[in-house]
Amino acid sequence: MSDAQRPLSPHLDIYKWQVTMASSILHRATGVGLGGGMLVLAWWLIAAASGADYYEMVSGLLTSIIGRIVLLAFTWALFFHLCNGIRHLFWDIGMGYDVVTATRSAWAVIGASVVLTLVAWVAAYAS
Numbered sequence: 365m366s367d368a369q370r371p372l373s374p375h376l377d378i379y380k381w382q383v384t385m386a387s388s389i390l391h392r393a394t395g396v397g398l399g400g401g402m403l404v405l406a407w408w409l410i411a412a413a414s415g416a417d418y419y420e421m422v423s424g425l426l427t428s429i430i431g432r433i434v435l436l437a438f439t440w441a442l443f444f445h446l447c448n449g450i451r452h453l454f455w456d457i458g459m460g461y462d463v464v465t466a467t468r469s470a471w472a473v474i475g476a477s478v479v480l481t482l483v484a485w486v487a488a489y490a491s
Contacts, residue, residue: 382467383467383470383471383474384466384467384470386470387448387451387470387473387474390444390448391444391445391448391449391452393441394441394442394444394445394448395445397437397438397441398438398441398442398445401438401441401442404426404434404438407422408422408423408426411423436481436485439481439484439485440477440478440481443476443477443480443481443484444473444474444477446477447472447473447476447477447480448473448477451469451470451472451473454469
């Protein structure tokens with residue numbers, strides 16, 4: 365095979381998709397999503413300080429079906445980022461680098477984030 369036919373570097377079609385890759389990508393994406401969610405939170409707080417009419421408008425948007433989906437996604441992103449951050453803290457002290465442990469901890473982070481999101485939403489609606 366000549367040098368002209370070979371790729372310069374491996375690309376996504378070379379690698380087999382793994383949960384550890386997904387958790388790395390999701391950690392970055394949830395970090396960005398949390399930044400956007402903080403803007404929504406600030407908007408809601410500004411609306412609360414601006415008066416009843418503006419607060420009712422913003423509250424109406426956030427309690428609509430689309431608003432609830434956004435809040436649900438924000439809640440999941442918060443818990444995923446938290447759990448994966450704890451996973452990274454273990455990596456910082458040198459634990460969990462082997463392939464089996466990294467894969468299991470990635471699945472544990474995904475599962476824990478879903479469970480914590482459900483618990484938070486059930487608790488919010490139960491009160």
